[in-house]
Amino acid sequence: MASNGHSNGSANGHFPASDPAVYEKYRELWAKLPDTDDEWLARASEVKEVLKQDAAQREQEGRSPRAEVALLKHSGLLKVLGPKRYGGGGKPWHVGYRLIREVAQGDGNVGMIYGYSLYWSATVNVVGTPEQAEALHEFIISNNLFLGGAVNPRDSDLTVKSDGDTLIWNGFKNFNTGGVVSDLTVLEGVLEGTKDHIFTVVATNQPGIQFAHNWDNIGMRLTESGSVKIENVVSPWTDALGWNPQTKRPIPEVSDIPYVSLLLPSIQLVFSNFYIGIAQGALSTAAAYTRQHTRPWPFSSDPKESALDEFYILERYGNFHAHLAAAAALADRANAAATQLYEQYNYTKNNRGELTPRERGEFAETVAAVKVVSTDTGLRVTSGIFEVTGSKATSRKVGLDRFWRDLRTHTVHDPVAHKNRELGRFALLGEVPVPTWYT
Incomplete structure (x- = not known):
């Protein structure tokens, strides 16, 4: 599975990043993970109240939401859908959706990137093998990771080339929500010479993932939804979700349903x-x-x-x-x-x-x-x-x-x-x- 890494900061791009230190006190305050549905909703409500205090000011400043991602990590909300056996909340999707709605009341930008991260974290449940799902959940939860995804369908698919035991990814996406402040990035592309789609998850902080820092729209200004270039990003065949790394073909009982x-x-x-x-x-x-x-x-x-x-x-x-x-x-x-x-x-x-x-x-x-x-x-x-x-x-x-x-x-x-x-x-x-x- 992809190694843990910190995301590329937008401090070198169009906007400076917000400072995670402003929310440091919540790391200890929220050290215990919620248990019941009501406790999870209460935690999301606490996050909402923190965010709404200066949401208008932060939105006008347009800072990259590095601090707000840190707040989500401190809150434990990124773990709500993950299996309990790895330290997750073990909650079903209806709870996750309610938490997204609650956070968005305080700041729609944070509610949006939070929702995308939950979604990308659970994608392996749908397109991956049981073994891949277990491994990825353990990795994400144990490291409390935030996910983005370079999977905008309106653009051309990324091209994926097989090279021995690895895959090489190239392409461009006009939108990549939350990618700049993510730990992991979901990639999706078509295997060269076929019409078959492949998903994988890679570390964001690597030279082959190049953010343009060009998100400057009228709304959702703090979501880092700008474009990204994928250049010779390498991933192992074993991380091709729902594929057999030996035959290098999709697994029918996973993909053709x-x-x-x-x-x-x-x-x-x-x-x-x-x-x-x-x-x-x-x-x-x-x-x-x-x-x-x-x-x-x-x-x-x-x-x-x-x-x-x-x-x-x-x-x-x-x-x-x-x-x-x-x-x-x-x-x-x-x-x-x-x-x-x-x-x-x-x-x-x-x-x-x-x-x-x-x-x-x-x-x-x-x-x-x-x-x-x-x-x-x-x-x-x-x-x-x-x-x-x-x-x-x-x-x-x-x-x-x-x-x-x-x-x-x-x-x-x-x-x-x-x-x-x-x-x-x-x-x-x-x-x-x-x-x-x-x-």
Whole structure:
């Protein structure tokens, strides 16, 4: 398995990095790992409260989130899905998804990179052999590692060349979320001379992984989602997930099954949960501002002494609350469906091949429904909060705009219109979608 290493710092790139020392006290404070579901959620809530204190300022400074990754490590949240036998939390996916949502309430950027890291850490459960899964989990958990991934499907696949007992990786990806501050990077490419895809996990801190430090977008500014060049990165054949290193061919019972394509709705559900978390954080922050600063409108047929008595303000907050509650409930339903599938079919039971295309497709459409609702509701709430906070709330110091900018930036990751169309064919014709890199 890839050796442990510290990530390339963006201090030499476009933005300086935040200093991990600012969160050092939490290393000891959070030394004991949570146990129950409620304890894990409480820990995520503590992280949320830490992050929200200066989220607007950090977002405006645009510093690489090295300190925030250290905070996640101190909290133990990176270990929540890992097997207990290696020191992990042993929790199912519905707990992980809820933690992503909670962290995103405090800082959508950190919620996003946290969600991606959890996802990449669990990828081996889907595409790897049981032996690879056990080895990688032990390595990640025992070293408390943070993961990124150079797997943007809109770009050309990385090229993978076999050279004896090793693989040589080359290529370019326009997006590589969290890579700059990661310990390990997931690579995906196509083996030369074939159409077969390979996943592997390598140390980030090596000369062949070259970050451009060019992430300077309107939102999700602290996610280090810029481009990366992969140049002659070498990995052993034994780390080709789901492949036989002797025959150098995919293992059929791992690769040629609907189960492998569960990766796609699983990451889409990561997205929806941090969308909802961002919107919840926006509503909470706006409400605090309204209670403290928003003034009533004096030029009304029924003027009020307090903004808290204004009909339109109460109506808007009530409507936002109702729609966010509905979105969260729908997400919880999908989160539970993910847990059910991964607990029913998994590498420890050696029954991943029993998942049917229909089961996989129905899960994908449950997730698609959450994606549509979380996108629509999230954008509506994060833009609408200015209607109930007032003109002074548009100040950069207040920073309410970051919620909308973060959501607007990531919700164009893939067109939600295609999710609506898929759901239309499912509702009208009973069809489940053919798996793609985005479905």
